[in-house]
Amino acid sequence: MIEELVHVLQVAMPIPLPQLFDYLPPEGVAISQALIGCRVVAPFGRRQLVGVVAGVGVASPDLRMKRVEAILDATAVFTREQWESLGWASRYYHYPLGEVLAAAMPGALRRGKNLPESRRWRWELTPLGRSRLGSFRPGTRTHLVAHSLAEGDSSAASRDLLSTTSSRPTLRALERKGLISRTLFAEPSAVSSIVGARSYDLNEAQSSAIRQISASLGRFSVTLLDGITGSGKTEVYLGAIEACLARGKQALVLVPEIGLTPQALRRYGERLPVAVHAVHSGLGDTERARAWAAMASGERCVLIGTRSAVFAPLDHAGLIVVDEEHDASYKQQEGFRYHARDFALVRAKALGVAAVLGSATPSLETIRQALKGRYTTMRLPSRAGSAQPPTVHVVDIRKKALHDGLSSAMLETIGECLRQGNQAMVFRNRRGYAPVVMCHDCGWSARCERCDSPMTQHGTAGLLCHHCAARKRVPKACPACGGLALLPLGAGTERLASGLAAVFPDARVVRVDKDTTQSRGALDQHLAALGDEPGIVVGTQLLAKGHDLPLLTLVAIASIDEGLFSADFRASERLAQMLVQVSGRAGRSIRPGQVWLQTHHPDHPLLQTLLGGGYNEFAKQELAVRDEAGFPPFAHLALLRAEATEHSALFDFLGAAQQAALASQGVELSPPLSAPMPLRDGKHRGQMLLTARQRPRLQAALEDLVPVLRAMPTGRKVRWSMDVDPIDLY
DNA sequence: AGCACGCCGACT
DNA sequence: GTCGGCGTGCTC
Numbered sequence: 001m002i003e004e005l006v007h008v009l010q011v012a013m014p015i016p017l018p019q020l021f022d023y024l025p026p027e028g029v030a031i032s033q034a035l036i037g038c039r040v041v042a043p044f045g046r047r048q049l050v051g052v053v054a055g056v057g058v059a060s061p062d063l064r065m066k067r068v069e070a071i072l073d074a075t076a077v078f079t080r081e082q083w084e085s086l087g088w089a090s091r092y093y094h095y096p097l098g099e100v101l102a103a104a105m106p107g108a109l110r111r112g113k114n115l116p117e118s119r120r121w122r123w124e125l126t127p128l129g130r131s132r133l134g135s136f137r138p139g140t141r142t143h144l145v146a147h148s149l150a151e152g153d154s155s156a157a158s159r160d161l162l163s164t165t166s167s168r169p170t171l172r173a174l175e176r177k178g179l180i181s182r183t184l185f186a187e188p189s190a191v192s193s194i195v196g197a198r199s200y201d202l203n204e205a206q207s208s209a210i211r212q213i214s215a216s217l218g219r220f221s222v223t224l225l226d227g228i229t230g231s232g233k234t235e236v237y238l239g240a241i242e243a244c245l246a247r248g249k250q251a252l253v254l255v256p257e258i259g260l261t262p263q264a265l266r267r268y269g270e271r272l273p274v275a276v277h278a279v280h281s282g283l284g285d286t287e288r289a290r291a292w293a294a295m296a297s298g299e300r301c302v303l304i305g306t307r308s309a310v311f312a313p314l315d316h317a318g319l320i321v322v323d324e325e326h327d328a329s330y331k332q333q334e335g336f337r338y339h340a341r342d343f344a345l346v347r348a349k350a351l352g353v354a355a356v357l358g359s360a361t362p363s364l365e366t367i368r369q370a371l372k373g374r375y376t377t378m379r380l381p382s383r384a385g386s387a388q389p390p391t392v393h394v395v396d397i398r399k400k401a402l403h404d405g406l407s408s409a410m411l412e413t414i415g416e417c418l419r420q421g422n423q424a425m426v427f428r429n430r431r432g433y434a435p436v437v438m439c440h441d442c443g444w445s446a447r448c449e450r451c452d453s454p455m456t457q458h459g460t461a462g463l464l465c466h467h468c469a470a471r472k473r474v475p476k477a478c479p480a481c482g483g484l485a486l487l488p489l490g491a492g493t494e495r496l497a498s499g500l501a502a503v504f505p506d507a508r509v510v511r512v513d514k515d516t517t518q519s520r521g522a523l524d525q526h527l528a529a530l531g532d533e534p535g536i537v538v539g540t541q542l543l544a545k546g547h548d549l550p551l552l553t554l555v556a557i558a559s560i561d562e563g564l565f566s567a568d569f570r571a572s573e574r575l576a577q578m579l580v581q582v583s584g585r586a587g588r589s590i591r592p593g594q595v596w597l598q599t600h601h602p603d604h605p606l607l608q609t610l611l612g613g614g615y616n617e618f619a620k621q622e623l624a625v626r627d628e629a630g631f632p633p634f635a636h637l638a639l640l641r642a643e644a645t646e647h648s649a650l651f652d653f654l655g656a657a658q659q660a661a662l663a664s665q666g667v668e669l670s671p672p673l674s675a676p677m678p679l680r681d682g683k684h685r686g687q688m689l690l691t692a693r694q695r696p697r698l699q700a701a702l703e704d705l706v707p708v709l710r711a712m713p714t715g716r717k718v719r720w721s722m723d724v725d726p727i728d729l730y
Numbered sequence: 731a732g733c734a735c736g737c738c739g740a741c742t
Numbered sequence: 743g744t745c746g747g748c749g750t751g752c753t754c
Contacts, residue, residue, distance in 0.1 A: 011754080015731055021754040045753040046733060065754055099731090716750075 007031040010055035012098035022059050024067040031056050037076025037083055041069045050112040052101045079315045085347050093724050094706045095336045103336045104311035108289035115293040116286055125149050129179030141170050206232055209378040210239035216354045217318050224370045225358040227380030229584025230387055233358045237321050238271050249318025253304040256327035279305035310340040320348050325357040331727045361577040367619050368633040390586040390593035396602045404499025405491025405558050413596055417554040418507050418534040426496055426538045427582050428558040431513040432456035433495045434488030441483030452679040457488050468681035497538040512539030544581040550589040557597040564604050568729050569631045572606055576618045636698045638690045642720035643683040649717040650684045660708045666697030676730040
């Protein structure tokens with residue numbers, strides 16, 4: 001008996017299941033290869049989902065088989081290269097294709113909508129509009145828009161104004177009234193004329209970096225732009241982007257989450273003669289979709305965005321820049337755990353275009369590639385303009401009294417800085433008032449039961465767990481002994497700020513951390529509040545990058561001692577990067593800068609190396625350590641993480657995972673271990689590390705292991721994830 | 731991941 | 743007597 005076969009669409013659904021689902025095509029639609037990459041709406045269980053056709057084939061008819069409800073696209077929503085690169089990512093990160101594709105699409109596409117119009121319009125006042133110019137009320141957006149059109153100027157400011165989303169309704173309204181009209185925007189044909197039309201005072205290192213990158217356009221190459229803070233990396237990017245645009249190509253610029261400030265954006269917008277589309281997490285869906293559409297259309301433009309911008313169509317791109325390539329925010333830390341820098345390089349290679357990795361503190365992975373000659377290194381060794389690198393002082397605080405976290409020497413230095421009319425930055429990687437509240441009588445301290453870790457005091461009376469949402473009040477008396485001597489121990493940013501405000505009542509003290517900086521733009525507002533008066537900004541990591549504060553001459557690092565002894569193999573690297581980045585904030589203009597660092601461990605090798613030889617010397621030594629220990633970049637890692645309500649379920653699962661992985665050749669397994677935080681938000685957490693000197697060995701092991709894990713009965717009671725190339729081991 | 735169905739506590 | 747807790751099972 002020959003079974004009759006039917007043609008089916010194999011659809012990747014946005015769910016964490018690795019398989020494709022077979023569907024019949026809509027009534028009357030012929031199945032063809034051309035449908036691959038098109039979105040469909042299909043019934044799935046009890047709901048309707050938007051999936052993507054990943055293949056076509058034949059299957060024996062199945063009672064369960066359903067019919068696709070609608071095909072949403074006439075042509076694939078992904079370019080061929082996107083499709084292949086995303087397929088690679090799905091395999092490499094061992095994450096289901098449907099989820100990968102969904103993560104790569106702008107929200108509008110994911111939800112089944114079409115891309116917004118990508119054409120741009122040139123707006124003009126009609127004669128009627130011109131005659132009514134006087135009648136618009138000053139101060140309104142209508143007034144602003146109309147007058148901007150009247151002046152007919154194409155300045156960056158008015159281009160900005162007319163391209164912002166918020167102006168669109170105004171333009172529409174004016175058009176309806178017949179006061180303005182539009183024509184399709186025609187681009188100036190020759191962009192080459194603008195290149196080099198203005199001089200930007202580049203120094204020799206910058207010019208030669210731009211020349212190097214420009215010469216490498218048009219083929220795959222990676223340039224490491226190793227430039228100290230303040231050396232003018234952005235000018236190099238801009239120069240290279242201009243050269244790329246002059247060849248008629250688009251450019252993609254990836255920036256860390258916190259790097260996409262209005263300030264930075266304005267700089268790109270003002271300098272570049274084309275539309276600069278920005279995408280970041282705080283942005284609406286339509287705007288993301290518009291940027292995607294612009295890239296797909298081939299219109300000459302620049303896309304600047306955070307992590308997920310790496311998924312944009314790039315067929316017309318000639319250059320990919322990854323700014324601050326060492327930054328951890330490029331790694332997605334949940335779900336589809338891709339690394340945007342690494343994926344950017346995969347795409348650059350597939351597309352045959354130039355990539356630039358920029359950093360003052362490159363990751364050890366990148367430095368190693370550069371040392372092996374795979375990347376070309378261009379250095380920017382000196383600060384742009386007349387700015388000098390800061391001088392560094394280490395303050396030994398052993399046995400010294402601290403006043404709300406700061407030593408007398410530190411307070412004096414800050415006072416001196418203020419007296420000279422300058423600003424100081426006080427850095428502390430802990431928010432809140434005090435990290436621990438302890439009973440002086442019996443040693444009891446406030447802990448979070450759900451996380452088994454100390455709770456941080458916020459304000460005078462509140463306790464907050466930084467690992468879960470738990471909150472409670474500081475008890476009046478010690479719950480263990482009834483004593484009244486409950487002491488806040490240590491100092492977070494809040495305590496530093498209030499202490500400083502008390503010592504320097506005339507200075508403005510602003511605090512920048514997650515507690516004070518909830519909304520986008522709040523960071524800029526805080527820093528603007530400092531103005532050009534003497535003042536102090538206290539804050540966490542948020543302060544480490546961006547934001548030129550010309551009056552800032554002193555960076556005071558309150559403590560980094562926790563970081564010196566962390567268990568994570570990457571802790572040293574991150575601490576060194578942070579110290580260098582924070583130090584780079586000082587003295588960026590004509591006033592010379594100083595960095596003061598308080599520590600209980602002035603002789604710690606990491607500090608000594610950094611002070612003696614700078615980041616490059618540190619990197620050299622740390623690479624030797626990694627090689628010796630068999631850690632990246634000399635080995636490749638995958639981390640199996642799991643959490644469960646029951647401790648036994650967790651280790652049953654990890655034990656079974658270990659058994660399943662034992663047979664893998666060329667892969668070392670750590671035994672199942674408790675996570676560095678064994679209890680978090682009421683869940684027990686554990687992990688198992690897979691290490692391989694050869695990447696293909698690790699990949700082969702994961703290819704076997706991950707499907708086994710998915711099928712494992714002990715996996716039912718745990719939540720687990722496989723993190724390929726993890727950047728945190730917790 | 732949703733979103734069912736499926737058996738045991740405090741409420742109109 | 744019901745509303746609802748989240749265990750486990752499935753999705754073409």
